[in-house]
Amino acid sequence: xxxxxxxxxxxxxxxxxxxxxxxxxxxxxxxxxxxxxxxxxxxxxxxxxxxxxxxxxxxxxxxxxxxxxxxxxxxxxxxxxxxxxxxxxxxxxxxxxxxxxxxxxxxxxxxxxxxxxxxxxxxxxxxxxxxxxxxxxxxxxxxxxxxxxxxxxxxxxxxxxxxxxxxxxxxxxxxxxxxxxxxxxxxxxxxxxxxxxxxxxxxxxxxxxxxxxxxxxxxxxxxxxxxxxxxxxxxxxxxxxxxxxxxxxxxxxxxxxxxxxxxxxxxxxxxxxxxxxxxxxxxxxxxxxxxxxxxxxxxxxxxxxxxxxxxxxxxxxxxxxxxxxxxxxxxxxxxxxxxxxxxxxxxxxxxxxxxxxxxxxxxxxxxxxxx
Amino acid sequence: xxxxxxxxxxxxxxxxxxxxxxxxxxxxxxxxxxxxxxxxxxxxxxxxxxxxxxxxxxxxxxxxxxxxxxxxxxxxxxxxxxxxxxxxxxxxxxxxxxxxxxxxxxxxxxxxxxxxxxxxxxxxxxxxxxxxxxxxxxxxxxxxxxxxxxxxxxxxxxxxxxxxxxxxxxxxxxxxxxxxxxxxxxxxxxxxxxxxxxxxxxxxxxxxxxxxxxxxxxxxxxxxxxxxxxxxxxxxxxxxxxxxxxxxxxxxxxxxxxxxxxxxxxxxxxxxxxxxxxxxxxxxxxxxxxxxxxxxxxxxxxxxxxxxxxxxxxxxxxxxxxxxxxxxxxxxxxxxxxxxxxxxxxxxxxxxxxxxxxxxxxxxxxxxxxxxxxxxxxxxxxxxxxxxxxxxxxxxxxxxxxxxxxxxxxxxxxxxxxxxxxxxxxxxxxxxxxxxxxxxxxxxxxxxxxxxxxxxxxxxxxxxxxxxxxxxxxxxxxxxxxxxxxxxxxxxxxxxxxxxxxxxxxxxxxxxxxxxxxxxxxxxxxxxxxxxxxxxxxxxxxxxxxxxxxxxxxxxxxxxxxxxxxxxxxxxxxxxxxxxxxxxxxxxxxxxxx
Numbered sequence: 001x002x003x004x005x006x007x008x009x010x011x012x013x014x015x016x017x018x019x020x021x022x023x024x025x026x027x028x029x030x031x032x033x034x035x036x037x038x039x040x041x042x043x044x045x046x047x048x049x050x051x052x053x054x055x056x057x058x059x060x061x062x063x064x065x066x067x068x069x070x071x072x073x074x075x076x077x078x079x080x081x082x083x084x085x086x087x088x089x090x091x092x093x094x095x096x097x098x099x100x101x102x103x104x105x106x107x108x109x110x111x112x113x114x115x116x117x118x119x120x121x122x123x124x125x126x127x128x129x130x131x132x133x134x135x136x137x138x139x140x141x142x143x144x145x146x147x148x149x150x151x152x153x154x155x156x157x158x159x160x161x162x163x164x165x166x167x168x169x170x171x172x173x174x175x176x177x178x179x180x181x182x183x184x185x186x187x188x189x190x191x192x193x194x195x196x197x198x199x200x201x202x203x204x205x206x207x208x209x210x211x212x213x214x215x216x217x218x219x220x221x222x223x224x225x226x227x228x229x230x231x232x233x234x235x236x237x238x239x240x241x242x243x244x245x246x247x248x249x250x251x252x253x254x255x256x257x258x259x260x261x262x263x264x265x266x267x268x269x270x271x272x273x274x275x276x277x278x279x280x281x282x283x284x285x286x287x288x289x290x291x292x293x294x295x296x297x298x299x300x301x302x303x304x305x306x307x308x309x310x311x312x313x314x315x316x317x318x319x320x321x322x323x324x325x326x327x328x329x330x331x332x333x334x335x336x337x338x339x340x341x342x343x344x345x346x347x348x349x350x351x352x353x354x355x356x357x358x359x360x361x362x363x364x365x366x367x368x369x370x371x
Numbered sequence: 372x373x374x375x376x377x378x379x380x381x382x383x384x385x386x387x388x389x390x391x392x393x394x395x396x397x398x399x400x401x402x403x404x405x406x407x408x409x410x411x412x413x414x415x416x417x418x419x420x421x422x423x424x425x426x427x428x429x430x431x432x433x434x435x436x437x438x439x440x441x442x443x444x445x446x447x448x449x450x451x452x453x454x455x456x457x458x459x460x461x462x463x464x465x466x467x468x469x470x471x472x473x474x475x476x477x478x479x480x481x482x483x484x485x486x487x488x489x490x491x492x493x494x495x496x497x498x499x500x501x502x503x504x505x506x507x508x509x510x511x512x513x514x515x516x517x518x519x520x521x522x523x524x525x526x527x528x529x530x531x532x533x534x535x536x537x538x539x540x541x542x543x544x545x546x547x548x549x550x551x552x553x554x555x556x557x558x559x560x561x562x563x564x565x566x567x568x569x570x571x572x573x574x575x576x577x578x579x580x581x582x583x584x585x586x587x588x589x590x591x592x593x594x595x596x597x598x599x600x601x602x603x604x605x606x607x608x609x610x611x612x613x614x615x616x617x618x619x620x621x622x623x624x625x626x627x628x629x630x631x632x633x634x635x636x637x638x639x640x641x642x643x644x645x646x647x648x649x650x651x652x653x654x655x656x657x658x659x660x661x662x663x664x665x666x667x668x669x670x671x672x673x674x675x676x677x678x679x680x681x682x683x684x685x686x687x688x689x690x691x692x693x694x695x696x697x698x699x700x701x702x703x704x705x706x707x708x709x710x711x712x713x714x715x716x717x718x719x720x721x722x723x724x725x726x727x728x729x730x731x732x733x734x735x736x737x738x739x740x741x742x743x744x745x746x747x748x749x750x751x752x753x754x755x756x757x758x759x760x761x762x763x764x765x766x767x768x769x770x771x772x773x774x775x776x777x778x779x780x781x782x783x784x785x786x787x788x789x790x791x792x793x794x795x796x797x798x799x800x801x802x803x804x805x806x807x808x809x810x811x812x813x814x815x816x817x818x819x820x821x822x823x824x825x826x827x828x829x830x831x832x833x834x835x836x837x838x839x840x841x842x843x844x845x846x847x848x849x850x851x852x853x854x855x856x857x858x859x860x861x862x863x864x865x866x867x868x869x870x871x872x873x874x875x876x877x878x879x880x881x882x883x884x885x886x887x888x889x890x891x892x893x894x895x896x897x898x899x900x901x902x903x904x905x906x907x908x909x910x911x912x913x914x915x916x917x918x919x920x921x922x923x924x925x926x927x928x929x930x931x932x933x934x935x936x937x938x939x940x941x942x943x944x945x946x947x948x949x950x951x952x953x954x955x956x957x958x959x960x961x962x963x964x965x
Binding site: 051052053054059112114115117119158159221222223225232233234235236252253254282283319320321322323324340341342343344346361362364365367 | 505506507508510511533536537540544570573574659678683684686687689690691707708711712713714715716718719720721722723724725726727728729730731796798799961962
């Protein structure tokens with residue numbers, strides 16, 4: 001059976017998407033089923049309990065845990081400031097008083113007679129989940145959030161960094177093969193910039209400094225990525241980097257023109273509000289970065305390009321050396337195993353490259369391109 | 372002991388379910404066939420037995436036999452249909468994930484970690500009083516994970532109680548939820564100071580299911596991991612397995628309890644060490660993780676390096692090892708930028724394979740570093756007990772023996788077993804041999820082998836029922852012997868004589884910095900007489916003769932005169948020349964004659 005690597009990346013101009021928007025812990029849902037939302041609408045909210053600090057009170061006062069209760073100055077539930085006396089011993093004739101003070105401001109949550117500890121909870125922190133995309137609430141997840149249905153364009157990238165942001169799509173180059181430069185950026189404030197084949201470190205820095213919300217590009221060199229996030233990303237789980245602009249790669253690392261289909265779709269969306277998210281997870285339960293642009297429904301059901309299979313004539317890209325990035329068409333699919341340069345015996349495909357040469361490539365190193 | 376002549380065993384991995392058939396023919400057990408199918412614990416199937424039926428179905432097709440009856444593996448055998456025994460292991464659904472707590476990180480917490488790892492678990496966090504975190508940070512850390520169970524240790528007998536109560540309170544504040552949520556309370560195995568049991572029980576109250584076992588570190592000098600490991604295994608079967616989709620059914624099919632895959636491999640590695648009468652190291656390097664098992668003396672250890680692997684985790688190998696350490700294994704220069712981009716592209720497209728020789732060498736360079744790092748992690752945990760008071764004599768002043776010394780004795784190590792795609796499916800077996808030699812740097816005389824189809828899990832569970840069958844199949848069908856490496860330990864100058872050798876009919880002298888390969892086929896043995904120079908040791912002591920039989924294999928006998936620890940030339944050009952010379956000598960250079 002012919003097999004080729006299909007990363008399952010979706011690039012579609014009209015899709016119906018259901019976005020599950022959940023709080024990290026149970027809280028209050030602020031929307032109702034059927035309600036229309038914008039990308040900025042708060043869907044759910046929670047007062048995240050503050051950090052819990054332990055004060056080893058009985059040890060500090062040289063008391064048995066069960067004796068602590070008789071020396072407490074504050075009660076459970078009482079608010080305290082940093083430095084408030086929590087418990088005190090009188091010492092001898094009032095001369096050797098010992099005190100334990102609150103290390104942080106908060107509320108006394110517990111006085112444990114087993115351990116002799118006092119626990120102080122810092123003030124709560126409000127966390128809100130926004131809708132991220134304009135649409136309609138189709139389902140409320142009790143105490144946790146809601147499902148938002150939106151219809152529009154979806155581009156999934158292969159790797160990204162940085163979290164959820166919104167911005168207006170702007171082409172920063174004139175073709176998918178072009179390299180974007182710092183000089184050609186123009187106004188970046190609140191924009192999702194669409195670059196071509198690659199971007200250098202200086203341009204990335206300038207775009208971020210100028211207030212761009214996102215940058216979508218075919219590929220970058222790993223050195224540039226490291227410089228941008230400030231360290232080497234080890235495990236491929238991203239989305240929480242401390243960067244002001246979300247970065248999404250559509251093709252990979254190095255220099256690779258953005259796939260024409262992706263480019264054309266993004267070009268058609270210029271001037272519209274896009275919701276971007278760089279979160280990527282490459283392991284079981286794969287998550288890819290996304291660009292979503294909500295659009296007025298064109299009417300009828302959203303249609304997606306049918307899944308393609310590796311067959312003679314199929315449009316493919318090679319995704320591994322020595323022909324990394326080359327485009328071509330499948331010329332033959334021999335069924336027998338063939339010994340390649342590494343001396344491994346594998347299934348190959350014969351590919352007529354766009355440059356005219358025909359080469360053999362392991363089927364595992366091919367990616368189908370939607371036409 | 373059951374009388375079984377036909378055994379079917381499956382290993383339900385996270386992606387593939389593998390079935391093997393073992394039969395007794397003319398009194399001896401042999402592997403007769405193998406089938407595989409995708410694992411089906413996730414949607415749309417949500418039933419592990421679907422994958423088991425598919426894998427066993429393939430086994431039926433390939434062997435022409437019938438094992439399935441009434442949509443299950445039929446036991447006992449009815450005439451020609453079914454099997455006498457059906458056994459299974461499983462690591463599907465992410466394996467067994469545990470949170471471990473102790474009082475002192477390098478003492479009780481480390482013992483608890485050894486207990487959990489040895490029982491086949493993945494340890495997702497280790498909480499200890501001295502772990503450098505504030506309570507609220509510990510609470511936040513515990514909340515962010517979803518363990519299957521918690522192992523709590525700490526305090527020698529008669530020791531601290533307070534610290535255990537502190538940790539219990541942290542657990543209560545965090546209120547962790549089990550990973551497989553079907554309304555059961557999270558189990559806590561308590562293996563700490565027995566004096567703290569009632570206090571801990573009071574604090575944990577009804578929020579956790581407390582199971583008390585013997586203290587795993589009753590004194591600083593003594594570790595007692597057995598009861599905790601047994602409890603982990605029992606809870607794994609009762610809680611974790613029983614909650615996973617389809618396992619309730621699978622558990623009724625098997626002739627013995629289902630074992631977690633790493634535990635089964637551990638059982639087999641221990642049995643192998645016993646049978647071979649030597650120390651054994653086994654490694655399984657996958658796409659995301661690397662597991663290492665070792666038996667040194669009577670000490671068994673297992674570690675999991677969760678983020679060292681050849682595809683999903685390849686970038687983490689780069690981040691942990693550094694680009695320069697990967698590049699140093701390339702026999703020709705490669706620009707840092709190029710190396711980085713290639714490994715990143717492998718990470719985002721993990722199923723691609725090397726097509727060029729250069730790319731193959733790069734993957735094998737990454738493997739050397741992943742194995743080296745995983746082995747270093749292993750060495751740090753597979754150590755003597757830390758915190759032990761040692762009575763010192765005058766003689767000890769000169770040996771500087773410290774508590775907590777690593778158990779890894781590379782000289783006593785007699786067998787290294789490799790598995791995982793990069794080792795088992797290397798285009799040349801010689802490449803697998805050289806990768807393991809470079810990464811682990813065995814000393815003296817060490818046999819090398821690969822488990823080509825990763826059968827050790829099934830043999831490990833078989834060993835719990837029919838050990839002699841497991842041993843027979845392990846010896847005859849499981850391992851592919853690569854040969855023997857002879858590596859004199861010591862340091863010298865390039866070109867100076869290290870050892871004179873006589874192996875079978877051949878003889879010669881090994882120089883420092885040289886690597887020599889002698890053909891000696893699988894199943895053959897030759898007598899070796901080795902005379903190391905002063906300062907070099909091959910197992911009998913520095914400068915002392917060693918003689919005895921050595922075993923052959925696909926890669927033959929490799930005489931490694933590169934010294935220990937192995938140091939590569941600093942200069943890139945000189946290093947490239949040496950690496951090329953060694954790869955050629957070992958027959959490991961792709962595209963060149965063997």
